[in-house]
Amino acid sequence: MVKLNKIYTRTGDDGTTGLVDGSRSPKHAARIEAIGAVDEANSALGLAILALDEVDDLRRVQNDLFDLGADLATPKGALDGEGFEPGEMVLRVVPAQVDWVEQAIDTAKEQLEPLTSFVLPGGGEAAARLHVARATVRRAERAMTALASHEPVNPAALHYINRLSDLLFCLARLANDGGKTDVTWVPGANR
Numbered sequence: 001m002v003k004l005n006k007i008y009t010r011t012g013d014d015g016t017t018g019l020v021d022g023s024r025s026p027k028h029a030a031r032i033e034a035i036g037a038v039d040e041a042n043s044a045l046g047l048a049i050l051a052l053d054e055v056d057d058l059r060r061v062q063n064d065l066f067d068l069g070a071d072l073a074t075p076k077g078a079l080d081g082e083g084f085e086p087g088e089m090v091l092r093v094v095p096a097q098v099d100w101v102e103q104a105i106d107t108a109k110e111q112l113e114p115l116t117s118f119v120l121p122g123g124g125e126a127a128a129r130l131h132v133a134r135a136t137v138r139r140a141e142r143a144m145t146a147l148a149s150h151e152p153v154n155p156a157a158l159h160y161i162n163r164l165s166d167l168l169f170c171l172a173r174l175a176n177d178g179g180k181t182d183v184t185w186v187p188g189a190n191r
C-alpha cells in the first residue's frame with residue numbers, strides 16, 4: 001500500500017527525482033519524460049471520463065496507467081529483482097493487461113460503422129475528449145520508445161501503450177454514435 005505523508009519533500013530541489021529502486025534521475029531524463037507523458041495521458045483520460053456515461057473500462061485503464069508509470073519508474077535491473085529484497089514486489093505491466101485492451105478493442109470494433117476515410121478528431125464533446133486522450137497517449141508512446149532506444153523498457157509496457165491509443169480511437173468513434181457522426185477527412189477539400 002502506498003502511504004504519502006508529505007506532499008513536498010525538497011529532495012527534488014536539485015533537479016532530480018527518485019526512482020523505485022532508490023536511485024535518482026535528472027528530471028529532464030528520457031525515463032522521467034516518459035513517466036510524465038504517461039501521467040499527462042492519464043490526466044487527459046480523466047477529462048474525457050467527465051463527458052461519458054460508461055466509465056468503468058476507462059477507470060481500469062487509468063489504474064493500468066499508474067501501473068505503467070510505476071513500471072517505467074523501476075529501471076531494468078529490477079526486472080530480475082536486482083536491488084530488491086526477496087519477496088518485495090516489483091510492479092510491471094503484464095501481457096494480461098495488453099490482452100484486456102485488445103479484447104476491449106475487438107468488442108468496440110464490432111459496434112462501429114466501417115471506416116471509409118480517416119477520422120478527424122471531433123464530432124461530439126465526449127469523442128473530442130477521447131481523441132485528445134488518444135493523441136496524448138501517442139505522445140507517451142513516442143517518449144517510451146525514445147527511452148527504449150537507449151535503455152531497457154518492459155516490452156509489455158510498450159505493447160500496452162500502443163494498443164491503448166487504438167482503444168481510445170475506437171471509443172471516440174463509439175461516442176460518435178458508433179461512427180455515424182464521425183467527422184471525416186476529405187482530401188484536398190479546401191484547395
